[in-house]
Amino acid sequence: STNTSEHSSGRAYADYSIFKGKAALVMTPLPARFSKMDSGGLKVDRKGVVLLKFMPAIGQRKYDYEKKQYFALSATEVGSLIGLGPTETCEFFHDPSMKSSLEGLVKKTLTVSPLGDGNGYFFNLSVLNAVQKTNERLSVPVTKAEFAVIRAACGFALPHMMGWSKVMQVQHPEHRGLLPGQRELKMVTDVW
Amino acid sequence: STNTSEHSSGRAYADYSIFKGKAALVMTPLPARFSKMDSGGLKVDRKGVVLLKFMPAIGQRKYDYEKKQYFALSATEVGSLIGLGPTETCEFFHDPSMKSSLEGLVKKTLTVSPLGDGNGYFFNLSVLNAVQKTNERLSVPVTKAEFAVIRAACGFALPHMMGWSKVMQVQHPEHRGLLPGQRELKMVTDVW
Amino acid sequence: STNTSEHSSGRAYADYSIFKGKAALVMTPLPARFSKMDSGGLKVDRKGVVLLKFMPAIGQRKYDYEKKQYFALSATEVGSLIGLGPTETCEFFHDPSMKSSLEGLVKKTLTVSPLGDGNGYFFNLSVLNAVQKTNERLSVPVTKAEFAVIRAACGFALPHMMGWSKVMQVQHPEHRGLLPGQRELKMVTDVW
Amino acid sequence: STNTSEHSSGRAYADYSIFKGKAALVMTPLPARFSKMDSGGLKVDRKGVVLLKFMPAIGQRKYDYEKKQYFALSATEVGSLIGLGPTETCEFFHDPSMKSSLEGLVKKTLTVSPLGDGNGYFFNLSVLNAVQKTNERLSVPVTKAEFAVIRAACGFALPHMMGWSKVMQVQHPEHRGLLPGQRELKMVTDVW
Numbered sequence: 001s002t003n004t005s006e007h008s009s010g011r012a013y014a015d016y017s018i019f020k021g022k023a024a025l026v027m028t029p030l031p032a033r034f035s036k037m038d039s040g041g042l043k044v045d046r047k048g049v050v051l052l053k054f055m056p057a058i059g060q061r062k063y064d065y066e067k068k069q070y071f072a073l074s075a076t077e078v079g080s081l082i083g084l085g086p087t088e089t090c091e092f093f094h095d096p097s098m099k100s101s102l103e104g105l106v107k108k109t110l111t112v113s114p115l116g117d118g119n120g121y122f123f124n125l126s127v128l129n130a131v132q133k134t135n136e137r138l139s140v141p142v143t144k145a146e147f148a149v150i151r152a153a154c155g156f157a158l159p160h161m162m163g164w165s166k167v168m169q170v171q172h173p174e175h176r177g178l179l180p181g182q183r184e185l186k187m188v189t190d191v192w
Numbered sequence: 193s194t195n196t197s198e199h200s201s202g203r204a205y206a207d208y209s210i211f212k213g214k215a216a217l218v219m220t221p222l223p224a225r226f227s228k229m230d231s232g233g234l235k236v237d238r239k240g241v242v243l244l245k246f247m248p249a250i251g252q253r254k255y256d257y258e259k260k261q262y263f264a265l266s267a268t269e270v271g272s273l274i275g276l277g278p279t280e281t282c283e284f285f286h287d288p289s290m291k292s293s294l295e296g297l298v299k300k301t302l303t304v305s306p307l308g309d310g311n312g313y314f315f316n317l318s319v320l321n322a323v324q325k326t327n328e329r330l331s332v333p334v335t336k337a338e339f340a341v342i343r344a345a346c347g348f349a350l351p352h353m354m355g356w357s358k359v360m361q362v363q364h365p366e367h368r369g370l371l372p373g374q375r376e377l378k379m380v381t382d383v384w
Numbered sequence: 385s386t387n388t389s390e391h392s393s394g395r396a397y398a399d400y401s402i403f404k405g406k407a408a409l410v411m412t413p414l415p416a417r418f419s420k421m422d423s424g425g426l427k428v429d430r431k432g433v434v435l436l437k438f439m440p441a442i443g444q445r446k447y448d449y450e451k452k453q454y455f456a457l458s459a460t461e462v463g464s465l466i467g468l469g470p471t472e473t474c475e476f477f478h479d480p481s482m483k484s485s486l487e488g489l490v491k492k493t494l495t496v497s498p499l500g501d502g503n504g505y506f507f508n509l510s511v512l513n514a515v516q517k518t519n520e521r522l523s524v525p526v527t528k529a530e531f532a533v534i535r536a537a538c539g540f541a542l543p544h545m546m547g548w549s550k551v552m553q554v555q556h557p558e559h560r561g562l563l564p565g566q567r568e569l570k571m572v573t574d575v576w
Numbered sequence: 577s578t579n580t581s582e583h584s585s586g587r588a589y590a591d592y593s594i595f596k597g598k599a600a601l602v603m604t605p606l607p608a609r610f611s612k613m614d615s616g617g618l619k620v621d622r623k624g625v626v627l628l629k630f631m632p633a634i635g636q637r638k639y640d641y642e643k644k645q646y647f648a649l650s651a652t653e654v655g656s657l658i659g660l661g662p663t664e665t666c667e668f669f670h671d672p673s674m675k676s677s678l679e680g681l682v683k684k685t686l687t688v689s690p691l692g693d694g695n696g697y698f699f700n701l702s703v704l705n706a707v708q709k710t711n712e713r714l715s716v717p718v719t720k721a722e723f724a725v726i727r728a729a730c731g732f733a734l735p736h737m738m739g740w741s742k743v744m745q746v747q748h749p750e751h752r753g754l755l756p757g758q759r760e761l762k763m764v765t766d767v768w
Contacts, residue, residue, distance in 0.1 A: 164206055359396045463725035464720070549732070
C-alpha cells in the first residue's frame, strides 16, 4: 500500500564529521516535525535542531563511541554560530534534565572561541555531572574551511529547523481553512 | 478523490517567536499565491509577506493575545531588514485602511534600530489610532543571534514571497504556451 | 491523460518590479531548459537568464509598454551584479543581433553604478540603434533595500539558471547510465 | 512500469564553464549518493563533490579534451574556496591513486591565488606524474564576477554534496525507525 511505501522510504541520515587528534565532532541536522491539525493543515510539533556529537579519541582516528556527548543547537543558537565574527566567542548552557527531578545536576556548556591564529574556532564541550562528580571536556579545533562548511550547511538547515521551508512549499490555493484564531490574520493581510 | 487529498494536506504553519519582558514578536512567512491563467500557466495573484505579530506582556512569559498588532513586511521591506548594517536604522509606515473610508486614521510605524551595545536591534511598533485616540507602542529587543536567524530565515523566504521559487521549479519543456504579450520576450531571449 | 495535466500546469510567471519617476524596471528569472538525451538523462539545452525589462514613464505610475527594452543577464553577469561593492560599477554590452546580418547595428549597454549618496545603484540602459539612428536611455534608481532584494533573489536564481538545482535533486541511485564520454569521470571520482 | 520511468528520467547534467586563452575550467556538481538501509531509511553512501575539469587550449576557443585533468573538491575544500578572502590563497593536494599500488606516483595540486589586480583568482592545477616523468600545469584566470558565480553555486551545492538537503526534505512523521545506535539520540533530543 501507499502507506507501506511511505514507511519504507523512512528517514535519511547525513552528517558532517570533523575528526581531530583529541576528539571528533559530528554534526547532524534534524528538520522540524509537523503534526496534522483537525483542519487538515500542518503545524510545527517539534522544532528542528543541529545535533552535535562529541567523541574523545582513543587512538589514531579511533574514537570512543561509548563516551560520546550530545549537544543540540536550537535555531537561535545556530543563528549565534553563523553570525559569529572572526574574533568573537559564543557560549551556550544546556541542562539535559530540565523539568525533571534531576534538574540542575548535569550542566552542559558549549563554547565556540576563536583559534589563536585567527583561522577558525575551538568547539569546546564541558559536561559537569554533580551526581557522578565528573567534569568531562571535549575539544575540537575547527579550521576556517570547516567553519565555512558549518556556516553554509547550518544556514541552509535553519529554515528547515524552523519549519519555514514547508510553509513556503505547501500550496495555499484559496486561503481557505484558516484557523479560527487566524481569521484576523486574513483580514490584516487583506488590508496591509 | 485527488481533490480531497489536496484539501486535507491544506496549509502549514510555522513561525519564529521572540519572547521578551515587555512584549513578544512572532514572525510568520506567507508565500506568494498563484492563480491559474486561461493559458494553463500560473501567475502571482498576491505577493507573499513576512507577517510580524506583536503582543504586550501581561505577566511572566504571558502575553495579551487580544492586544496583538500585525505588521506585514513586503519583499522590499524584507530587503531593507536583511541588508541593515550594524549601526543602521530602518523605518516603515503602513496604513492598514488604505483605499478605504478609514484611510489615514490608523498609522502603523515599525522602527528597527540598533541596540545601545551594538549587539542587535530594537523592533518597535507604534500604532496611532485617530478614531480611538490611542497610541500603542510595542517594543521587542532582538539579540544579534536572533537577528541572524531573522536574516537567514527572511533571506530564505524572499524568493518564495516573490514567487520566484515556483517559476524556477516548474518545468518549461518547450517554451510553449507563452502569453500573448510575451511573444516578444521569447524573441528577445532567442537573440540576446 | 498525464500529458494533458502536465501541459495544463504549464509555466509560472513572477517578477520583481521597481516603478520610479522616469522609468520602470521589471526583473524576471528564467530557469535553465533541459532536453532529454538518448541515454534517458537530461542535459542543459539552454541556460537560464534574469531578464530585465525597462519601460519609460508616460505619466504618474504609467509606463509605455510599447517602448520597452529587454536586457537578459547571464549567470556571470548576475555574478557581477550580486558581487558589486558599494562604490563599484559594472557594465555589460550586448548585441541583440549577434550572428545575424544585423550584427553590430544595435548596441545595448547596461551600466549599474552607485547612487551619489552611496545608498543604492542606478540601473542605466542605453540602446544605440545605427539603423534607426536612435539612442534611447532608460534609467532607474534602485534603493539599497531594493538592491538587497535583487541580490537575494538573483543569488537564489543563479543555481536554477545554471541547471545545478536539477542536477542536485535528481536521484543518482547507481551511477548507471553514465554518458560514454564520462566513463573517465566515474573512474576519477572513484579514486579522488 | 514506474520503475522504467524512473530509469528513463536518469541523471541530469549541468556545468559552469570558463573558457580562457590558455585553458578552460568546467565545474560540475555531484550530489551525495544514498543507499537504502535494512530499516528502510537512507544513509549517505558516497559524499558529493564539485568536479573541476581543466583542458589546455589548442586554438581559439578550442580545447584538447584528451588532455583534460580532473580535480574533485570535497565539502571542506569547497568551504575553503567559498570562504576565501580577496587576498588569500588556498591549496589542495590530491593523490588519485591513494590506497592503490600507484600511491604517491601522481600528485595533483590545485592552487587558488588572487589575481594581481585583486579582481579575481588564478585556478592553477599541477599534475606531477613520477611514472611518466611529466609535470602538467593548467592555469585559468577567474574574474571577480565568475568567482561570485562559483561562490553562489558552490554554496548552493554544499548541502546537497553533504546529503543534508535530503535529510531536511524527508518526512519524519513519528521518529519511528530509529537506527539501533540512535536510540540515545532520540532520548537526548527528547530532553535537550
